[in-house]
Amino acid sequence: MSRTVTDVICPFCGTLCDDIEVVVSDDGRKLHEVYNACAIGAEKFLHSQAKDRITRPRMRQDDGSWKEITYDEAIDYTARILVNAKKPLMYGWSSTNCEAQAIGSEIGEVVGAVVDNTATVCHGTSLIAVQDIGIPSCTLGEVKNRADRILFWGCNPAHAHPRHMSRYSIFPRGFFTGKGHTARKVIVVDPRPTDTANVADIHLQVEQGRDYELFDAFRVAFKGEQLPDFVAGIPKEKIYEAAEMLKSGRFVIIFFGMGVTQSLGKNHNIDAAIAVTRDLNEYTKAAIMPMRGHYNVTGSGQVWGWLFGFPYAVDLSRGFARYNPGETTANDLLRRDEVDAVLVIASDPGAHFPFSSVRKIYELPSVAIDPHETPTTEVCKVHVPVAFVGVEVGGCAYRMDNVPIETRKVVEPPDGMMTDEEFLRRVLERIKELQGV
């Protein structure tokens, strides 16, 4: 027999869909089927059931092989590398719950670590821009209920946030938007004609890496000033047309992604995008929102915000918190040999950092806490498998619009497996023992 758990939260992307239905065995030990989720989300739930899953910590041996160790040994190893380091890096945090993030923060304080999350390779540059110019934004329901102009810039929700367009942005019918997509105009700016661009009214195929110039051109167009004939490969007539389409809306929303945060200009691209949004508020109502990737990267920034005052890249080494991307960010720290031990949790820098940074992790004392086997676990000295947050343990997560939602436990983890929170709590206890406090 089986039963269906409803209102389940999908722990994949920042869309944080909360209408998933999961069919589990009566004893809650097996997960059979997943409904309503996108292909990626469904896979995430189902992968927890993999037969070949690693369920015990393991340590890399001198000959390159793995040796299974106990959780106690893994806790001791983790505590020791953090205590012995002068400046450890504790990186990741985006695929775990706020409860684990809070304990990790305390560990960071106690050992004088630098804590950084995956925003560092995702929307960190957006956060820098927000610090420079602010951000007029809204919740996703405002988009659903009011928006009639939708601009996707450097993002491709058709692939990265598969249910975004149907739940929140292009298609839903809301309070003031009863006609759904037929009453909305959609603009996509992307150097490729992506699957998202295919559903747009206007696609501006921007020259790669020239987004900053194009944003600036929009602002010039709003003010009715003259533009050069082409900006970023786009003829000025098309820019004026798109600018007019935005100004004539009742509620404009701009979504942006890695296409602008990771291209030349980075924070400046976002700064200019936010300036475009500010400008639009002179004429109509406009908001802007980053398409956050990991389902709880936002939460990590919130937890550190209230504990330290900074959303990522927080250097706690001198007993107080400092922040300066370019110095306290994971890739700069690794590249510059600023850290002497690495703890990775709930993320995969091995796959998602430039390889020059990955090699630095390999050279340092390191531990990876992750349910999966990944390139990161491959290069770290110790791998600690844990329960899947949002599947095998609940906890708080923050959606891309900063709305906090409590994820649900739907199935039991394999016997004897720890959660992130339990493991970190034990590490903190062990650190305090080692420090004699």
Next chain:
Amino acid sequence: METVTLTMKNQPDLYLEADNITPDAFAGKKVEEIADLHVYVGREQHRLGEFFEVSGRAGATPETTKIVINGDLSRVKYIGMKMTGGEIVVNSDLDMYVGAWMQGGRITVNGNVDSFAGTGMKGGELIINGNAGNYLGAAYRGDWRGMSGGKIIVSGNAGSDIGTFMTGGEIIIGGDVDVHVATHAEGGRIVIKGNAKSRLGGQMVEGEIYVFGTIDLMMPGFAYRQDVDIDMDGIKGRFALYEGDLGERHRKRKGQTIYGKIYQLIEA
């Protein structure tokens, strides 16, 4: 002027944070007291004397104190941070934050410096006989009050993001610069004697940029106005004047709108 000489004798395992190496911290102290000042490596606190030989004597005030530093300081941060007077001469490359938030005095670096030199600078002189990294004379993150006074002179090249949120003072680059110059600036002057890439004056409200060499790509928000002849403060020749950023809001003074200005040399 009294001189204290520091000679680096031991390298840190990681980086050395030496915000205490300023005339302000040294003034009125004996050599032994200077050697007892704190420096940091990660979370560990050390004595300055563990890394440097200290000799000479400090003046009674910052203004009468000169610090000369020798050895390899390429992994030392925060030299001259917040200094208000006196002088520092470094005969080495330096890491980040040299002269950050400095208010007065002079720092001369005979070597290259890494990023964030002259962050939030208010006054004094920062002379770099070498190349500078990114964010030279820029604001600290989130602050809308960037470099507001003083002068930075770089003989070589500089990186990206020079003079972000600059409100006053002057930055002179002998060589080339990378992208993003004077972003959000509301004053000040930047002189680039070599070539520039793109994104000069993005979101600039006020201030001046002079470029003697080439500009890869002008911002669409800057419009050509006219050619002008200039001869002042060592800037001489016929320049093409561009005004912008037209996308920004601009103040008016005496009925006239004030723009950010980019001057590009046409002929010397």
Next chain:
Amino acid sequence: MAEYLIKNGFVFDPVIGIRGDIADIAIKDCKFVETSEVKDPKVIDAAGKTVMAGGVDVHAHVAGPKVNVGRNFRPEDKLFTYKPRSGVERMQGGFSVPTTIRTGYNYARMGYTTVMEAAMPPLYARHTHEEIRDTPILDQGAYPVFGNNWFVLEYLRNDEIENTAAYVAWLLRATKGYAVKVVNPGGTEAWGWGLNCENIHDPVPYFNITPAQIVKGLIEANEYLGLPHSMHIHANNLGNPGNYTTTLDTFRLSEGIRPRSKFGRDQVMHHTHVQFHSYGGDSWANFESKAPEIIDYVNSHDNITIDLGAVTLDETTTMTADGPFEHHLTELNHLKWANTDVELETGSGVVPYIYSPSIKVCAIQWCIGLELALLAKDPMRVFLSTDHPNAGPFTRYPRIMKWLMSEEARNQQIDSFKYRDKVIDATNLAGIDRELDLYEIAQMTRAGPAKALGLSQIYGGLAPGLDADVAVYDFNPNEPYAPDDIETAFSSAEHLFKTGVQVIRDHEIVSNGNKRTLWVNAKVNENPQVMRDVREKFLRYYTVTLNNYEVSGHYLPNPYVIEVDATQ
């Protein structure tokens, strides 16, 4: 539990009615008791010092989404002001928007033990409670905002008080909220379209209702339920020259309504940060104080309480659920602007602001805040606040006390203004010689707010039976002192007990306390219509499901639930 005896202090307590006489205060089992009831107490020698109940802040923005926006988007607010960890203290950062840890410690340092978060967007209630959980020492509650909520707009459009009340009760339970907060009624919904409601009769777009109807309806719903606190309002038209008429119009909506609450309060409307609502003139050029007109009304109507929102002349961070106001502000000062509109419920904005003594308007605002306090006839109804951090950080309360207690200190400040004479012309402060005493300060910071919150059964005084929240300050009111001595003494309590636990000893924080989260559980008759409407709105318009909305209990590890029975 340990017993304590605080001996020989100069005690100021409006609850007992003691005005600086020397007395002993006894603590046993978390509460104050008669001195005869303690057998073997630890003795605190308070001779020559001032003893008061723990402070109660009725209105501050200290936890939740917009506060965290303020933290995260202002790294420069933390530059060079960080306090390293030491002893039991964790690291603490931020000046105008401190981290939760610093918030708890700094309130405690001032002798405060209870602080209410003034605006909780219901959809973000979980976030607010996470921050409250991580704020040490303080007892806290949070006010969910109702003034732009679609349920409320639709019910009150048809004068459906009972349905409104049932919805209020449901939302208080779902969000674990404490009171009914109203911010720019109707105006923030209008801001969903970039518009505003600038007076109480300005209709809300599409909803066919006026701010006046919203305010009056929520007062009536609040009294229908008999909640501990009254409706708590930030009126329309905040911050604009000439807005005092809107404020008076808003006050008048309470006329003829008496409290229907068994929690001991006398008011049916608490109007917050009234300084921002007491402006005359019709432009920034002829901007002037209308504090006398405002406070006259308050003085003569005992069903209203207010707090000051006093300007402290600092660089700070403004933050409010009044979305259109923050947009207006960023247009004025061109500094960074964050805004979040919240589906079906509310909105918010955040903008840094510098109250410069060299700017005439800022100096006038400073005068207005103090005038309100000094012209008040009943300090039990006029509370000290800065609308933290809007008019200034809460850490300036001791400085405000100094200004209120010393004409000399006020005159020093006035004389230093760049536009001194113009400021004097536009205000009344220079002619006021009143100096508040510590008894009145205790009314404005302890007994008064506790009573208005409906919490005089646990907070606000030193009477036996009340929770043992008490501060000892190194201040002798009977010796000569300089004005700055007041600020120094009240910035750093020598001892502080919170619910009987000593959290400060010899000016040092020695414990993270036993903080509680207060919320109100109001029971009403079953209301199938409201529950049907709730299900419908979640199905069609919200982006979270109804089953994922309610804040579950574990976010409040140490709850203090106030039960209200409104079934009838």
Next chain:
Amino acid sequence: MAIRVNLITGRTIQQGVSMEAGKEKPAYTAACGIIELDPTDFRKLGAFRGTNVRVTSDYGSVVVKAVEATQGPHPGIAFIPMGPWANMVVNPNTYSTGMPTFKGTPVTVEVARNEPVLNSLELVRKGCRGELAS
């Protein structure tokens, strides 16, 4: 033959699904150990679809399988899904922002018919141990 193209990276739904199914599995290599090229660039390269190619930048080199652009046309732009293959060659310069330049790296693409596409774990392991051919 070798061509010069501008490399960008990013998510694809296949990358997301196969990542959640296990990065050690062949499906992940099939989804991410590829480079999407425009048909015109294929012509210039003189290669068939499905040929292994070596992609080289100033920062490194990696062998992936060349496939036709699924979201094109985009002549002159090449796309490798985010992952360890792309990260062997992307520009790690952060311009002091913390963010490597994942998008907009000039690369050379040349046919490498006989060189294998390694799986993700092999790739980083061999890379760390200095065992990769270049």
